[in-house]
Amino acid sequence: MFVKSLLALLLASSGMAFAAETRPNIVFFLVDDLGQRDIGCYGSTFYETPNVDRLAKEGARFTDAYAACPVCSPTRAAVQTGRWPQRTGVTDYIGAAMKPELWNRNTKLLPAPYSDRLAHDEVTMAEMLKDAGYATFFAGKWHLGPEGWWPEDQGYDHNLGGVDRGGPYGRGKYFVPYDNPRLPDGPDGEHLPDRLANETAKFIQANKDKPFFAFFSFYSVHTPLQARPDLEKKYEEKRSRLGLEAKWGMEDTRQVRLVQEHPVYSGMVEAMDQAVGKVMAKLDELGLAENTLVIFTSDNGGLSTSEGSPTSNLPLRGGKGWMYEGGIREPLVIRWPAVLKAGSVIGTPVCSPDYFVTAMDVAQGKTPSKVDGVSLLPLLRGTTLPERALYWHYPHYGNQGGAPASAIREGDWKLIEWYEEGKKELFNLRDDLGEQKDLAAAHPEKVAALSAKLASWKDEVGALMPIKNPAYDPAKPSGRAAGAPKGAKKKKKK
Template sequence: MIRILPAFFFLTVVLHAAEKPNVIFLLADDLGRQDLGCYGSTFYETPNLDRIAKEGALFTNGYAACPVCSPTRAAVQTGRWPQRTGVTDYIGAAMKPELWKRNTLLLPAPYTDRLAHEEVTMGEMMKSSGYATFFAGKWHLGPEGYWPENQGYDSNMGGVDRGGPYGPGKYFTPYNNPRLPDGPPGEHLPDRLATETCKFIEANKNKPFFACYSFYDVHTPLNARADLTAKYEEKRKKLGLEPKFGREEPRDVRLVQEHAVYAAMVEAMDLAVGKILSKLDELDLAKNTLIIFTSDNGGLSTSEGSPTSNLPLRGGKGWLYEGGIREPLLIRWPAVLKAGQTIDTPVCSPDYFATLMDVAGGKTTTKVDGVSLRPLLEGKGDLPERSLCWHYPHYGNQGGAPGAAIRRGDWKLIQWFEKPDEPELYNLRDDLSETKNLATQEPKRVKTLLAELQAWQKDVGALLPVKNTAYNPAQPNGRIAANPAKGAKKKK
């Protein structure tokens, strides 16, 4: 007997499918906002990421929750400000004041070395919503026992305690990674992880899936395919580009994008994205797959080879200036999001958890600080006005000092804890490069923003650095100036 099902049954099935999009979250490491073609880079080549921007939305005011990696990653995974999780610096530094050996005015605040099991991660939230879950790449959120497979991900390819690919082959096999078996000689890490992501997509094509591909690229060690490096060496010569450096005390800061190895790393990352896009096209899954691409902090411009320039943004990784916290943010969801949009609304790392929870119908048992971006994606208006805040009570390896910041509207205030009574105030609409400190001209605005920042710090349980009683002003300061890259020419 043939059973005739009512029309509303099919409508219900279609609507249910629309409510459960597939999700791919792509998180780059140390990638600056200006490192993509769609954001204006003319040296690096990123056609696949530019395609996401063209077919979706490019956000001009996407922010990381911290100017270094682990805190931002904790915020991404939980939807909570790093201060609530206790992860406020990259995991692996001196986590207690008594371990601090540098001659600095302040002792950095203590922090935890793992994302607690009590935190609800993206993986756990999506899994409880009926999704198959997969993690590939950099984790850097704690020791073994706190890796992706312990935090809600069905599969983990390469996510361990390390902050970079520090195995004997670096970005090439052998990886010496306990969660990533070595491949054949010459295998390249970003391509391998993209292949594993595609295998997961293929295996779960008939049910909702969530893949989090967290790139090791473009973090140090600076290491790339020889053919791509040669390509950019030739391009650099053809364009007549030379390294130039300015000064961001106490460091030199790169002013020109011309580093061939770094450019090759950017392209390799883009090629990995392209492989995933092709798999979605092949399986006819692109329409109802939500893709989010962003980075964990700004581009590395003041240390470890200083491989990129973030201009016109000031500073870079490790700094509370825009170059350290403003990120590329691209979102594509053809079933919902109108193509070719530019969205200026400021958003930040915790918002991605809130967004995925919204579109997946997920739940969590912890307080979520982020807000869902779904209204922006569906074209149903802007988000409620709010401030974004940062609190980094540490001395970064890139020259930055402990401080906090708040952005409300076009205004941004930075308070450096070494000089708390000398705040910096910038109007980002008129002064994106943060060159004109307007604090003395706007005392009422400074007072208002500082009060709001302090209220936020109290709410999230932010810990402050304390005076270093062993500090010796006669000795070199612990914020050591770095030499420019070999062969660099300083700006005159």
């Protein structure tokens, strides 16, 4: 309680910095493809996530937290740098066609070019914290460039598993052998999320006497869909006991899952939760929980329209790859017992670039020349943030059926601009969380105002645009159409 009392005195004056000896440790959990509604404390009644639910009970649950992009690599760049993806150049998942001339799908537009690596001159969260005296550690998925641009080249003292891949594509997939050049194989039967949790706990143990930053970036719950046999069996029995079965709707040309009941995906979610629990147990064991800032979030919405469509994001519309809420609204749980009131629920809209600035604030890190996020520390202290707009720009086609688009959210209003047809949709998220009622025709003045702000932001960040595809043939199948929407066996490396 001494630490908490000292911090309370320091925080009494908003202009007073943290004393060096009280700067918090930071543990960041970034889960891949986890939808907001995949967590018990966000309403899932099928998946079991007691450890994340405990984090929310002991900290704060954010209801309106967003990823910076509906696919992974751009969001990861935003988390690492505190900057909009458009400034870093990483605007699509790395592995997609990088230039318009490489595009071979029959779509109305050619996607914009993007960078396939996070540039070395970008200041990462690890570089900022290392400069502030923190030991730094990375475990899991990186997907921000080829060798030479991996975590150890971007400020992380240790890297366990972070390479160019977007998923666990070794022979054993989520089990040994991993075939990962930055993760030596463990014993037969070892499960990847448990291994990464063990490595994170070892790092915490070794650095318990100084400020540390552990970034646990799950490969879970990304495809390939593969669970521990015991957990898959558990959820098969649970599905049968509850009488659940798959139900489908449509999102444009794609089938979208309407019910959470996929046994394999459920097992993947629970294994992720168990890994979180193992790291939290190490903090408890070492007496570090009180002054450790824990952040838990995801990189994009749940996979509901492609590659087995294993989860449902309802009542949110769409999912990964889409500009609707199901593609960008994320779980965000933050725990910091020394500062944050347990059981808080925070409705302020926040986004991926904010985490860098928050870590910089609490660690007294040096400010890079340009960051776009804002510190969430006032919210953690129980006060407010100035109102602001949030923005998205995805000038690409993902693998999930979505199309090139931009969006802005300001207050309760959200505008989506779709580039294929030049259509604009307007939603009031307070009254219509599921984005079912387009209000653009009824509120032309709001459309005009938000469109102007969105256009100004795109200019400021140097957003690149898709262009017309001269080879598009409307008589041929669309490159946005679904392949086999119920085919859980089909995999795509993203």
